[in-house]
Amino acid sequence: MDCLLCRDPGGEIVWQDGSCRVVRVGGREALDYPGYCRVIWRAHVAEMTDLDLHDRRHLMAVVFATEAALRAVVGPDKVNVASLGNQVPHLHWHVIPRWRDDRNFPDAVWAPERRPAPTGRPAPAIAALHDAIVQNLAEEQGGTFA
């Protein structure tokens, strides 16, 4: 089995621990939705309900810390959170900042383009995202994952 997310980080690493990593997505998606992150479980598992309760809570804590970090650092109009895995059945979450003038709003980012993506919205720095994630995990988990 050759799995893309077993082989490759899938983006620039923002934060990681022994069980999962947060990456800042590159390429076109980074231009369309600056700050787009993925949270990727390390082990090759397909569904959230393949994880035990402890792992599930840990992964969601990281997902929501990433959501909180994006709200603090890039201040989007909305955040979209999704775990699909139809193309790559290796558990990962999309955490996507959305703006009213982005290429698909108010549709999902997987829907056809409604307009060209606006330019001039800079991608957030890795360090700023990292620090915000650490702070949010610390607040939520009493420092366990900081």
Add this chain to the structure above:
Amino acid sequence: MDCLLCRDPGGEIVWQDGSCRVVRVGGREALDYPGYCRVIWRAHVAEMTDLDLHDRRHLMAVVFATEAALRAVVGPDKVNVASLGNQVPHLHWHVIPRWRDDRNFPDAVWAPERRPAPTGRPAPAIAALHDAIVQNLAEEQGGTFA
């Protein structure tokens, strides 16, 4: 403010408690993805990180109990889980059973249609979904939410 999900259940109610409800979606989506459910937070809140930790964990426990119920009752090839809220900014999760021959696979359900949806896959009964959700919540939460 006139919010669709404050006003309307949003589908046939499968399970509910004081803070959220699981509905089986009707219409075209029910034909395309039989068993498609939404988990809707009762209060009008936009983002997961607007909830406190306790509420967030409770909502996710219900979302994953719904995922487990769909896996047990309809046996899809994959489950997609997403909270977007761009159209209706009232916190809700899509829990969508996917099949390799469904109308969009392996794309997201919000992507353009790839093929006509297959017919003859029956929608699961409300009672079967309800019982599977109750069982999964009881296993996970020691019966608190049963």
